[in-house]
Amino acid sequence: MGKTIVSWSPVHGQAATTSNVAALAAHFALTYTHQSLITHTQLTYSTLESLFGKEMTASRGFDSGIEALERLAKSRYLKAEAVRDYTETVYRGRLDLLGGTQNQSLETPQLLELLLEVTEDAYDLVWVDAHSGTRSNTSRRLLRKADLVIVNLPQNRYVIEQFFSGEGFPPELKGKEIVILISQYDKDVKPRISKIKRKYSKEHPVFPINYSSKFKDSSNSFGITELFYRVANSNKGLEIQDFIDSLTVVNKYIAKKLELEVIEEEDE
Template sequence: MGKTIVSWSPVHGQAATTSNVAALAAHFALTYTHQSLITHTQLTYSTLESLFGKEMTTSRGFDSGIEALERLAKSNYLKADAVKDYTETVYKGRLDLLGGTQNQSLETPQLLEVLLKVTEDAYDLVWVDAHSGTRGNTSKRLLKKADLVIVNLPQNRYVIEQFFSGEGFPTELREKEIIILISQYDKNVKPGISKIKSKYSKKYPVFPVNYSSKFKDASNTFSITELFYRVANSNKGLEIQDFIESLAIVNKYIAKKLKLDDIEEEDE
């Protein structure tokens, strides 16, 4: 059975939750030999599809994405070996995308639990871009369900203090395996990563995801698939190297924590 990683943030629109999980999943797929799936809980809209250059389900018809799997689930035809027929390929044999839908009538919490059960049987690793906060039952259930939760925080002292003081720390994360990412990290901006680790987090691992204008540009042009492919096939030093190295550190920790590092990394 595969493992589920949920990428989440206590704040909306500040912590690069979607771009972080997209970058980590893309890097992981081109570094390790495991088969991964990436999906999201924002059924009506998410930037996840566009980051990988994909479109929403309604523009593709009804033969792919969450809506197609929902119809199978309701008919009791949803099996693990059928999941891949309804996803889109990002990196062949390494990373697939399960797209969303614009059908707002979907029974989101129940559907996602069914989907996670079958996708975990079909893939080694399932990355889920979860809706920020815990007002919705879906996010709460996903945080409880996850094998590992990625908590995304901006490099903002107030947000960081709020989270670690307990005001932004949901009960669903207690006793969970979590890691904390400081998004779009700039070493010239305070608080620095050493300060954050020493002052705020003695229990949970904290990692920076370095800011990269190249990745930002690729996100804005919906071309991160090509960006990571170029990086994986380049032996030259790149301007994006600091960003890639920060992802590599996080993914190495994830692979070890989830016991997914038994398969050697690809040669760089």
């Protein structure tokens, strides 16, 4: 049985929730041998498919993605071995993309649970880019069902304080495995990560995802698949090394927390 990681934010459009989970999933896939799936339940327009250079909803319609699995589920034909037939390959044998949906069918608890069950049976790791906030029943159920929740926060003092004060902390997160990410982190901007950690990391682990103009350029040109492939096959110093290093730290934490085998051992 695989594990589900849900990427979520209490605020809309500020915390790079989609780009963070896309970067982490791509980096994880090229670092570890586990087979991963990434999808979204945004219910509104999502950039997840286009980040990987895939436009599944527009190009393939109902022949792929969550909506295809929904039709199989309603016909009682949905099995774990069928899931891969409705995905797009990002990195062969490592990462597949399941196109998301903008309809409201996932608000049905039984359907959501069935989809999670079959995808977890088909893959070692399922990354889900969830709709921000708590108005969506789907997001709340995903938070409850997740093996680990990534909470994405902007480098904004008000949002950070509001979340840790409990005002932005939904009850679904109580007792869950949580990792807090400070998105698009700039070391020259306050609040700095050292202060955030001193104040809040006793409650939950806090990590920065360093800002990278190179990653942003690749995102805007729908080229992060190629970007991470180049990174994985380069032995030279990279201009995005700070960004990659921050992803490495988070993914090592995730692998350890979910008891996943680490492929590259650190030197003793």
